[in-house]
Structures are given as C-alpha cells and as structure tokens.
Amino acid sequence: MKQTPFERRHQADWQDFARQLDALERGKPGPDSRQFPAAYRRLCRQLALAEERGYGSRLVEQLQQLALRGHHQFYRHRSHLGAQGIGFLLGGFPRLVREEWRLVLAASLLFYGSLLAMGLLVYHFPELVYSLLAPDQVAQLEAMYDPDASRLGRFGERSSAADWMMFGYYVMNNLGIAFQTFAGGLLLGLGSLFFLLVNGLSIGAAAGHLTGIGYTDTFWPFVIGHGAFELTAITFAGTAGLKLGWALFAPGRLPRGEALRQAAARSVRLVAGALLLLLVAAFVEAYWSSITFTGTPLKYAVGVLLWGLVAAYFLLAGRPAHAPD
Numbered sequence: 001m002k003q004t005p006f007e008r009r010h011q012a013d014w015q016d017f018a019r020q021l022d023a024l025e026r027g028k029p030g031p032d033s034r035q036f037p038a039a040y041r042r043l044c045r046q047l048a049l050a051e052e053r054g055y056g057s058r059l060v061e062q063l064q065q066l067a068l069r070g071h072h073q074f075y076r077h078r079s080h081l082g083a084q085g086i087g088f089l090l091g092g093f094p095r096l097v098r099e100e101w102r103l104v105l106a107a108s109l110l111f112y113g114s115l116l117a118m119g120l121l122v123y124h125f126p127e128l129v130y131s132l133l134a135p136d137q138v139a140q141l142e143a144m145y146d147p148d149a150s151r152l153g154r155f156g157e158r159s160s161a162a163d164w165m166m167f168g169y170y171v172m173n174n175l176g177i178a179f180q181t182f183a184g185g186l187l188l189g190l191g192s193l194f195f196l197l198v199n200g201l202s203i204g205a206a207a208g209h210l211t212g213i214g215y216t217d218t219f220w221p222f223v224i225g226h227g228a229f230e231l232t233a234i235t236f237a238g239t240a241g242l243k244l245g246w247a248l249f250a251p252g253r254l255p256r257g258e259a260l261r262q263a264a265a266r267s268v269r270l271v272a273g274a275l276l277l278l279l280v281a282a283f284v285e286a287y288w289s290s291i292t293f294t295g296t297p298l299k300y301a302v303g304v305l306l307w308g309l310v311a312a313y314f315l316l317a318g319r320p321a322h323a324p325d
Contacts, residue, residue, distance in 0.1 A: 003055045010046055017043055017066060024073045040070040091318030093273040096266065098314070100239055103246070107196055107238035111231075114200030115207070122208030129209040132202055141206055145218040174230060174278040178237040182244075182271050189245020196238040203231075221296050222289045224303030228310045229281035236274040240267035 001009075017039045023029050024036070047063040097104060122129045129138060177199065184191020210219040243263045251259030288302070 001053075003050075003053075003059060006050070006053075006055065007059060013039070013042065013046075014063070014066060017070070021066070021069050021073060025069070036070075037074065040067075040074050043067055043070060088269070088273070089276070093269070094314045094317040095319075096269055096273070097236065097239075100243065100266070100270070103239045103242045104235065107192075107235045107242060110193065111196045111200040111235050111238060114197050115204035118201045118204030119208035119211070122205050123212045126209065126212050129205050132205045133209075138209065141210060142213070142215070145210055145215045145222065147215065147218050171279060171282040174233070174282055175275060178233060178271065178274055178278055181234060181237040182241045182267070182274075185241025185244035185267070186248070187245070188249050189242050192238050192241030192245060195241075196234070199234060217296050218292075221299035221303070224300060225289050225306055226281040226285040228303065228306040229277045229284065232310055232314075233274040233277035233281065236270050236277070240270040240274070243267045243270070 020029075020033065020036050020039065024033065029036075043063065044067055047060070047067050050060050050063055118128075118132070133141070177195075181192055181195040181199070184193075184195050207219065207223075210216075244260065244267050247259040247263035248256055254262070284306070289299075
C-alpha cells in the first residue's frame with residue numbers, strides 16, 4: 001500500500017488516539033480510555049509498517065511522537081495499580097457492598113438464618129447434629145475444643161512455631177469455600193444458594209453441639225475474633241455468585257452474555273474484597289484465636305471490637321464525595 005491510501009485509511013484512528021492522549025495527559029480520561037491499550041498496540045503496529053515500507057519522514061515522525069506519548073501514558077497508568085488497590089480498600093469496596101445491599105441482605109439472611117436456626121435446633125435436640133455431621137467429625141470437633149487442650153482449633157497440639165503453617169492451611173481452606181460459593185452462581189445462582197445454606201447449617205450444627213456439651217468457654221472465644229472477617233467474606237462470596245446467577249436468570253433487555261459480562265465486572269471486585277477478608281481471618285485464626293493463655297474476657301472483648309470495626313468499615317468507609325474509588 002502506498003503512503004497516501006495508508007494515511008487516508010488510518011488518519012481517523014490517529015486523531016482519536018491523540019484525543020485520548022490529550023485527555024489522559026490532562027488527568028481527565030474519557031469513557032473510551034479503556035480502549036487505550038488496544039489503540040496503543042495498534043498504533044505501534046502502524047508505526048512499524050510505516051518504517052518498514054519507507055514512508056516519508058513526516059509521517060514516521062508523527063507516529064513516533066504519538067507512540068512515545070502513548071508509551072509514557074501506558075506505563076504511568078500501569079504504575080498506579082497499587083494506588084488503585086489502596087483506593088479500592090479505602091472506599092471502593094465498602095461502597096460496592098452498599099450498592100449491592102439487596103443481594104448482600106439475601107445472602108446474609110440465608111447464611112446467618114440457617115446458621116442460627118440449626119444451632120438452636122441442635123442445642124435443644126442434640127441428636128440432630130448427626131444429620132449433618134458424621135460421628136467422627138463430631139468427635140474431632142470435641143477434641144478441637146476440649147477445655148483441657150493447650151491450643152484450640154484444628155491441629156491444636158501444634159507448637160506456636162507452627163502457626164505460620166496453620167495460616168497457610170486456613171488461607172487455602174477459606175479460599176476454597178469462597179470460590180466454591182462464588183462459582184456456584186453460574187448455575188443460575190442455585191449453586192451459591194446451596195453452598196450458603198450448607199455452610200450455614202454445618203456451622204450452626206457445630207456451634208449448637210459444642211454449646212450444648214458445655215464447651216462455651218473454648219468454642220465461642222475461639223471463633224468470635226476471626227469470625228468477623230471469615231463469615232462476612234462468605235456472605236460476600238455468596239453475594240457475588242448470586243449477582244452472576246441473577247444476570248443469567250433475569251438479564252432484562254440485554255443479551256445474557258452481555259448481562260453476565262457486566263455482572264462479572266462487579267462480582268469479581270466483590271470476590272477480591274472477600275479474599276482479602278479471608279486472608280485477615282486466616283491470620284487472626286492462626287495467631288490469635290488458637291491461644292488459650294489470654295483468658296476468655298479478653299477474647300470476647302477483642303472479638304466484639306473486630307465485629308464493630310468490620311461493621312463500621314462497611315457502613316461508613318467511602319461515604320465522603322472525595323473518598324478514593
């Protein structure tokens with residue numbers, strides 16, 4: 001292709017790319033800024049073609065200037081990923097949770113409702129625990145929260161030096177539950193509903209049984225601290241799954257594929273926030289919840305404080321108009 005047809009074919013693209021650059025350099029990216037990486041790669045290919053075909057120096061220099069400006073903007077914005085992550089934690093995540101309050105409420109009612117109902121039933125009718133948990137699982141629970149244990153929780157016989165190994169175990173276990181609950185949303189939301197219900201019933205059965213046999217001074221001080229982060233994260237993973245399911249079940253006027261794509265953009269952010277909560281939960285469970293020398297009152301006090309902090313974060317963070325995105 002000769003230079004004149006080449007310029008005529010791509011001139012509109014170059015002008016559009018220059019407008020994007022002007023907006024980015026002013027710090028006011030437009031709605032088409034998401035297309036900037038693809039436009040930048042396209043311009044680089046066109047520059048390579050112009051150089052290879054020996055087009056005039058004026059055109060080559062024009063494309064080189066655009067490519068240089070594009071390079072600066074591309075890598076400058078990539079370096080802001082850390083700041084964007086901090087902004088998400090400081091304001092974007094809690095705002096997203098509040099915006100999805102209907103699905104958060106639905107997931108919370110199912111999860112906490114089943115947990116509370118099963119806990120009360122097992123407490124008053126102890127034999128019901130075996131409808132959800134096998135006898136060896138019940139025996140393992142009793143061993144984990146035995147008041148005579150030196151350390152509480154799974155693998156309570158470990159030494160303090162092995163807490164970091166337990167941190168890794170809790171991370172993998174919690175992430176598995178979260179991804180399972182989230183991915184179940186692709187089955188029209190039924191999978192997320194199922195896992196929220198099953199996890200709520202299982203946790204409720206364990207809590208009701210341990211309370212009924214008198215292990216209240218070991219079980220509740222153990223779970224109250226990390227539970228603030230872990231249980232909240234499970235409900236948010238369920239919320240993300242329900243959002244996917246709702247997009248498939250009721251896409252409105254959009255094609256199902258487009259509705260799912262839009263829902264996934266928000267669901268993935270919800271899951272990312274839930275995973276961060278699970279990391280905090282694993283850390284608290286490994287290094288704080290399992291110790292026994294602190295005394296029950298302090299465990300309850302810290303647990304109430306952590307629940308209060310979680311509630312305040314999602315109710316208040318990111319509300320000012322200038323809060324980070």
